[in-house]
Amino acid sequence: MMTALLQASRPRVGGLSLILVLLLLLVDHGQSRPINPYQAPAPVALGSGVAPTAAHCTAP
Amino acid sequence: MLLALAAVFLTFATAGPRAALLLLVGLGFGLTLEGLRFGFAGPWRTLVTERDARGLLAQFLAIGLTACVAMPLLASFPTELNGAHAPIGLAMIVAAFVFGAAMQVVMGCGSGTLVNAGSGNAIALVALLGFVAGSFLGTLHLGWWSSLGVLPLLTLQGLFGTAGGLVATLLGLGVLAALALGRAVPGKRLPQGRLWLAALLVALLASLNLVIAGQSWGVVYGLGLWGAKLVSAAGADLSGTAFWGSAAHAERLSQSLLTDVTSLTNIGLILGAFLVMRWREKPDPQVAPLSARSWLVVLLAGLVLGYSARVALGCNVGAFFSGVSTGSLHGWAWFVAAFAGSLLGIRLRPRLLLPLLSPSGSAAGGGR
Numbered sequence: 001m002m003t004a005l006l007q008a009s010r011p012r013v014g015g016l017s018l019i020l021v022l023l024l025l026l027v028d029h030g031q032s033r034p035i036n037p038y039q040a041p042a043p044v045a046l047g048s049g050v051a052p053t054a055a056h057c058t059a060p
Numbered sequence: 061m062l063l064a065l066a067a068v069f070l071t072f073a074t075a076g077p078r079a080a081l082l083l084l085v086g087l088g089f090g091l092t093l094e095g096l097r098f099g100f101a102g103p104w105r106t107l108v109t110e111r112d113a114r115g116l117l118a119q120f121l122a123i124g125l126t127a128c129v130a131m132p133l134l135a136s137f138p139t140e141l142n143g144a145h146a147p148i149g150l151a152m153i154v155a156a157f158v159f160g161a162a163m164q165v166v167m168g169c170g171s172g173t174l175v176n177a178g179s180g181n182a183i184a185l186v187a188l189l190g191f192v193a194g195s196f197l198g199t200l201h202l203g204w205w206s207s208l209g210v211l212p213l214l215t216l217q218g219l220f221g222t223a224g225g226l227v228a229t230l231l232g233l234g235v236l237a238a239l240a241l242g243r244a245v246p247g248k249r250l251p252q253g254r255l256w257l258a259a260l261l262v263a264l265l266a267s268l269n270l271v272i273a274g275q276s277w278g279v280v281y282g283l284g285l286w287g288a289k290l291v292s293a294a295g296a297d298l299s300g301t302a303f304w305g306s307a308a309h310a311e312r313l314s315q316s317l318l319t320d321v322t323s324l325t326n327i328g329l330i331l332g333a334f335l336v337m338r339w340r341e342k343p344d345p346q347v348a349p350l351s352a353r354s355w356l357v358v359l360l361a362g363l364v365l366g367y368s369a370r371v372a373l374g375c376n377v378g379a380f381f382s383g384v385s386t387g388s389l390h391g392w393a394w395f396v397a398a399f400a401g402s403l404l405g406i407r408l409r410p411r412l413l414l415p416l417l418s419p420s421g422s423a424a425g426g427g428r
Binding site: 008009010011012013014015016017018020021024025027028029030031032033034035037040041042043044045046047048049050051052053054055056057058059060 | 074075076077078079081133137139140141142144145146177178179180181182185188202203206270271272273274275276278279280281284285286289290292293308309311312314315316317318319320321322327330331333334337338343344345346369370373374375378379382383388390
């Protein structure tokens, strides 16, 4: 079954990729703190006056 | 298109305008990389095997253009924007070498694996699963690897000033471009029109990423976070680990992925590539069937990709593209080490995936 899946057409494998992302988001939704819309950051960091707090792969 | 609009709208409604904008940036990356066939691993390989410098020159152009925007912005808004700066370290260099080798085995780098998976490449999808696991595992050992020795953080701006750092960056890219041109054969030197356009668009999107997120384009952090989320969902408590127990990473782990910068752009990359693939009248053929052993090799190579990218403090995007374009010396060290590793990977790939590859070695390709 796995072999057949991996030899499926590109649309099917691409669709599977999206389904996996959706499943990840669902799992995440179940365990993460709810997003508070009143604490959403400014649309653009530049000019916001706030230091970036997001993480990056270069950060230890 | 409706799928993309719905995704952006839902992100806007649940996580706010910045998250929606970053998803749009990711979509732009996916559309550009897949639609114009702009990549990293492929051009590194073709420079060596086909003496074709066009893709690599497009990379240098995109990085140089981004540097022209990013370095002055970073100097002008130091409290609001962060460059992709990291120290050069022993483990970082070795890991970049390993990453370069592994990315030639799966024919996909950090961004390439996401784009290829979205465009339906089965090898990339399997490699992506390994990449997520490897990135997460790398976070568990990052402190130990870093303890092996690192130099102080060095940037070209710090050494030569903002203007001098930018000039040094452009000169360095120019030297690399000259070396690539010297290697290339006639007819494979000047990038095609699509690559010029792709370089412009990638530079534009990378600059937008910096302006919107406050940090440079990255890939690996998001994938490691995805792994951590899944492990946590399975019941593991990561608060006792040095990495995920630290305040900044614990915060990311507790927050929704829709608030994480690299997760948003990563999702956009996959979705954008999927859309391009669906828009094509005739999607590319699926990669050639592989034996079970070869699929295992792909999965392991993906694992190595993720682990090494984490230890190397970034992949071709976070370390090379964003590091170099924001003046970090570690980006240059990363490129040299990864390119050397790539030479090994080019030799390894036909040996590891030999059983069902075509004689040209391209059957299982289609990578970036």
